[in-house]
Amino acid sequence: MANQDSHARRRFMEILLGGGFLASLASFIYPVLRYLVPPAVADLGADEVVAGKAGEIKANGSKIFRFGTRPALLIVTADGEYRALSAICTHLACTVQYRSDLRQVWCACHNGMYDLNGRNVSGPPPRPLEQFQVHVRGEEIIVSRTRGA
Amino acid sequence: MDMSPSRTYLRSLCLLLTVPWTAGLCRAQETDTCVVCHGVLDPPYQVTSEQFSRDIHSQKGLTCAACHGGDPTRTDMDAMSKSAGFRGRIARSQIPALCGSCHSDANSMRKYNPSLRTDQLSQYRTSIHGKRLVQGDSKVAVCTDCHGVHDLRPAADAASNVNPLNIAKTCSRCHANADYMKEYSIPTDQFTKYGTSVHREALNVRGDLSAPTCTTCHGNHGAAPPGVATVQNICSNCHVFQAQLFSKSPHQEAFNAARLPGCVTCHSNHAVLHPGDQNVGTGAEAFCTNCHVAGDAGSVTAKKLHQNLAQLEASIKDSDQVLAKAESSGMEVSGARLELDQARDSLTKARVSVHSFQLGPVEQDIQNGLKVSARTMQAGNEALGEREFRRKGLAISLIFILATMFGLYLLIRQIEHTTNEEQT
Amino acid sequence: MPDVKLIAHIRGWVDERFGLQELAGSLKKKTVPHHKLSYWYFFGGITLFLFGIQVCTGILLLLYYRPSAGEAFESVQYIMTRVQFGWLIRSIHSWAANLMILMVFLHMFSVLFLRAYRKPRELTWISGMILLLLALGFGFSGYLLPWNTLAFFATKVGTEIAGQVPVAGHRMMVFLRGGEDVTGATLTRFFGFHVAVLPGLTTLLILLHLALVQKLGISVPPSVETQWKQNPRIARQMKFFPNFFLREAIAWYLALGVLAAMAAIYPWGLGTKADPFSPAPAGIKPEWYFMFMFQTLKFIPSKVIFIDGEVLGILLFGLAGGIWVLLPFIDNGVRRFGRRIVVGAGVFAVCYIVALTIHGYVAK
Numbered sequence: 001m002a003n004q005d006s007h008a009r010r011r012f013m014e015i016l017l018g019g020g021f022l023a024s025l026a027s028f029i030y031p032v033l034r035y036l037v038p039p040a041v042a043d044l045g046a047d048e049v050v051a052g053k054a055g056e057i058k059a060n061g062s063k064i065f066r067f068g069t070r071p072a073l074l075i076v077t078a079d080g081e082y083r084a085l086s087a088i089c090t091h092l093a094c095t096v097q098y099r100s101d102l103r104q105v106w107c108a109c110h111n112g113m114y115d116l117n118g119r120n121v122s123g124p125p126p127r128p129l130e131q132f133q134v135h136v137r138g139e140e141i142i143v144s145r146t147r148g149a
Numbered sequence: 150m151d152m153s154p155s156r157t158y159l160r161s162l163c164l165l166l167t168v169p170w171t172a173g174l175c176r177a178q179e180t181d182t183c184v185v186c187h188g189v190l191d192p193p194y195q196v197t198s199e200q201f202s203r204d205i206h207s208q209k210g211l212t213c214a215a216c217h218g219g220d221p222t223r224t225d226m227d228a229m230s231k232s233a234g235f236r237g238r239i240a241r242s243q244i245p246a247l248c249g250s251c252h253s254d255a256n257s258m259r260k261y262n263p264s265l266r267t268d269q270l271s272q273y274r275t276s277i278h279g280k281r282l283v284q285g286d287s288k289v290a291v292c293t294d295c296h297g298v299h300d301l302r303p304a305a306d307a308a309s310n311v312n313p314l315n316i317a318k319t320c321s322r323c324h325a326n327a328d329y330m331k332e333y334s335i336p337t338d339q340f341t342k343y344g345t346s347v348h349r350e351a352l353n354v355r356g357d358l359s360a361p362t363c364t365t366c367h368g369n370h371g372a373a374p375p376g377v378a379t380v381q382n383i384c385s386n387c388h389v390f391q392a393q394l395f396s397k398s399p400h401q402e403a404f405n406a407a408r409l410p411g412c413v414t415c416h417s418n419h420a421v422l423h424p425g426d427q428n429v430g431t432g433a434e435a436f437c438t439n440c441h442v443a444g445d446a447g448s449v450t451a452k453k454l455h456q457n458l459a460q461l462e463a464s465i466k467d468s469d470q471v472l473a474k475a476e477s478s479g480m481e482v483s484g485a486r487l488e489l490d491q492a493r494d495s496l497t498k499a500r501v502s503v504h505s506f507q508l509g510p511v512e513q514d515i516q517n518g519l520k521v522s523a524r525t526m527q528a529g530n531e532a533l534g535e536r537e538f539r540r541k542g543l544a545i546s547l548i549f550i551l552a553t554m555f556g557l558y559l560l561i562r563q564i565e566h567t568t569n570e571e572q573t
Numbered sequence: 574m575p576d577v578k579l580i581a582h583i584r585g586w587v588d589e590r591f592g593l594q595e596l597a598g599s600l601k602k603k604t605v606p607h608h609k610l611s612y613w614y615f616f617g618g619i620t621l622f623l624f625g626i627q628v629c630t631g632i633l634l635l636l637y638y639r640p641s642a643g644e645a646f647e648s649v650q651y652i653m654t655r656v657q658f659g660w661l662i663r664s665i666h667s668w669a670a671n672l673m674i675l676m677v678f679l680h681m682f683s684v685l686f687l688r689a690y691r692k693p694r695e696l697t698w699i700s701g702m703i704l705l706l707l708a709l710g711f712g713f714s715g716y717l718l719p720w721n722t723l724a725f726f727a728t729k730v731g732t733e734i735a736g737q738v739p740v741a742g743h744r745m746m747v748f749l750r751g752g753e754d755v756t757g758a759t760l761t762r763f764f765g766f767h768v769a770v771l772p773g774l775t776t777l778l779i780l781l782h783l784a785l786v787q788k789l790g791i792s793v794p795p796s797v798e799t800q801w802k803q804n805p806r807i808a809r810q811m812k813f814f815p816n817f818f819l820r821e822a823i824a825w826y827l828a829l830g831v832l833a834a835m836a837a838i839y840p841w842g843l844g845t846k847a848d849p850f851s852p853a854p855a856g857i858k859p860e861w862y863f864m865f866m867f868q869t870l871k872f873i874p875s876k877v878i879f880i881d882g883e884v885l886g887i888l889l890f891g892l893a894g895g896i897w898v899l900l901p902f903i904d905n906g907v908r909r910f911g912r913r914i915v916v917g918a919g920v921f922a923v924c925y926i927v928a929l930t931i932h933g934y935v936a937k
Contacts, residue, residue, distance in 0.1 A: 017556025479840030481654030
């Protein structure tokens with residue numbers, strides 16, 4: 001009788017240990033395996049971002065895109081040049097927009113106006129908009145900013 | 150100038166003692182012997198060369214004689230010769246004309262700085278200060294009271310009394326002095342009130358030089374209070390949208406008829422405090438209840454406006470809390486945060502469109518904001534869901550770990566139990 | 574069911590070439606003294622286990638981390654938010670680092686109070702002290718890698734202090750920083766230290782340390798030794814395999830559980846990206862394992878006779894460290910009060926470290 005008991009206990013221990021060990025191992029390996037697969041978005045979104053595709057925006061048009069954690073404005077001037085500016089108004093942080101009728105950047109909150117270089121030309125904004133660099137790489141429009149080391 | 154004998158004696162003594170070693174200090178572009186003596190005298194006669202070197206006139210090559218006359222090349226009392234045009238101390242009533250003798254002359258100013266305006270004197274003559282000065286009141290401000298004298302700096306210089314950052318303080322020297330202003334029937338609390346305003350905060354605390362100070366609304370040389378009927382025009386220079394909406398609102402006609410001073414009626418002139426949603430509606434701090442009685446059409450609209458604003462603000466706050474909770478657990482919600490900023494934009498816009506005093510425009514902004522806020526709330530909840538997933542995953546793996554630990558314990562017991570049995 | 578004959582066949586094949594039977598034999602004979610204080614023997618193994626975890630999670634982090642000032646912060650953010658289970662790997666790495674350093678200190682102090690450094694184990698002690706120093710080096714270099722504000726300024730202050738060492742200080746500081754200031758060059762350099770130089774040195778020293786432990790056996794604390802000498806019958810040894818090892822396995826699993834819980838419930842923060850041009854935020858503190866030294870420097874007056882206060886502090890700690898390494902030679906069984914000195918120093922050190930660390934966090 002004692003033998004059967006101890007045999008049953010031994011079985012229980014074996015299942016518990018074996019099962020627990022394998023299961024815990026699986027719970028360690030599963031995340032690691034998932035980790036090894038690179039995510040869909042490889043871009044870090046720090047100092048450089050793909051703002052759009054060439055031809056996506058018409059002349060004298062614009063697009064709001066995301067640059068890191070902030071909104072930014074990509075403008076195609078009437079001459080076909082690209083400009084990229086921070087879209088955060090320097091007055092009270094509303095999101096600005098490009099006015100194709102005025103050919104200037106406008107903030108709807110308090111009528112702030114900026115020229116295409118981001119300089120604050122009228123209204124309450126106290127400082128210009130931050131400017132970014134635009135490069136066209138093949139089909140992609142890359143917007144970047146330089147940072148100090 | 151009357152001079153007591155002791156003074157004369159003192160002057161001569163000073164000359165004897167100081168000329169030898171101060172002569173070397175003389176660095177004026179032209180010989181300027183005036184500061185040699187006046188630098189060591191006591192106030193009110195004291196003008197040190199160090200002080201005068203900070204003066205913009207001195208830096209441009211002008212000497213004491215340019216205003217006071219006399220001959221700066223001669224030493225001791227000869228410098229102050231009447232024949233050389235010495236004028237001594239200029240009477241207050243004469244000061245504007247003296248300054249204007251150069252500053253109103255475009256030909257003269259062109260030699261130094263062609264872009265400087267030359268209408269200060271004519272503007273001054275239209276001001277309250279200018280008019281009263283002509284009537285014989287010498288207590289009013291003249292050029293030197295604000296601009297300083299002998300160490301006069303241009304307005305762009307941060308240390309200048311007429312730099313935008315310092316103007317309010319300069320005006321307050323008289324206008325906040327109740328004693329000095331006793332005989333005039335105007336209040337003396339403007340500076341204190343301005344000190345509590347958002348304008349002062351913007352200017353002196355945030356350093357926003359576009360914020361108004363006394364001269365922005367009152368004018369600087371042509372200083373006078375803007376009239377009740379026209380003060381709205383002044384506010385509308387910066388607050389364009391609010392003024393446009395207001396002028397199209399039912400309030401414009403009503404205010405005109407009641408001769409109310411436009412924006413100032415609700416927002417005050419000097420103590421322009423930071424407005425909040427509590428100022429709209431029927432609550433204790435609402436401006437609306439100053440005129441509207443409970444139950445009238447305006448009061449009903451006001452209440453609804455307040456409710457709209459409060460609703461969006463509460464929605465944004467809730468979303469913000471959810472996002473903050475998600476963030477503090479290490480979740481990625483930067484995209485949602487960005488979107489929530491747009492909801493805040495809508496709230497800002499709604500607070501402007503309130504000045505139409507109609508539900509339509511305000512409700513439009515509010516609805517836009519609520520839509521965005523709902524989306525971000527959803528994103529935040531999804532992030533919290535991820536947090537729950539992690540904790541569930543943790544719980545499961547902890548169960549396995551504990552099972553293994555317990556299993557190991559049993560194994561040890563089993564091995565040692567049998568070994569013990571074997572030993573005994 | 575696995576084919577028993579196949580396993581036996583493979584075992585034989587490997588044994589012919591590696592001599593596994595011999596190795597297994599010697600391992601089977603390995604024992605651990607079994608007495609009331611045996612639990613303290615766990616700390617060395619746990620430290621090794623945590624080091625293993627650091628190597629594994631570290632290698633995984635290497636797959637996504639970018640060691641340049643322009644991308645370091647963003648890459649860690651990427652790992653935390655976009656990589657599947659990246660948050661888990663990174664948080665485990667950060668928590669295990671702190672846990673490992675705690676274990677290293679506990680291991681060192683337990684060896685000290687159980688006097689396991691006595692002859693013939695002096696070299697084991699010295700190699701252990703070097704390993705402790707390397708662990709601190711790992712902590713210091715790794716802390717900078719996310720390139721956030723706190724880390725940037727903590728590194729600035731830390732290397733500044735290193736630069737105060739007389740004679741060689743400035744050169745040391747420039748060597749550490751890769752220049753006069755903390756810049757992207759510092760980051761690259763620290764990265765090199767953290768993933769190549771330090772792991773290499775640590776591996777060599779661990780091998781030495783373990784080889785010595787294997788050769789010399791596990792030390793028995795003096796109090797137990799005397800008991801056993803008096804009464805040889807109560808002397809017990811526990812087999813390393815499987816008994817002691819199974820117990821250690823429980824401890825290791827416990828550590829895993831703790832790490833998983835910390836990572837899931839208290840994920841390691843990211844902070845804000847370092848901006849070398851903005852002023853230092855108020856209240857910069859080093860990591861807790863440097864806190865006691867940092868606080869000490871604050872207490873020393875700025876000038877003591879003619880020596881600069883900070884320099885004095887550094888010299889004192891250097892002296893203390895030097896003495897610590899030489900403890901086995903102070904308590905060498907020959908000197909009269911050697912044991913008392915060492916135990917006294919140990920008690921003082923523990924109290925001092927704990928008190929000043931707490932003070933560092935509690936004081937305004």
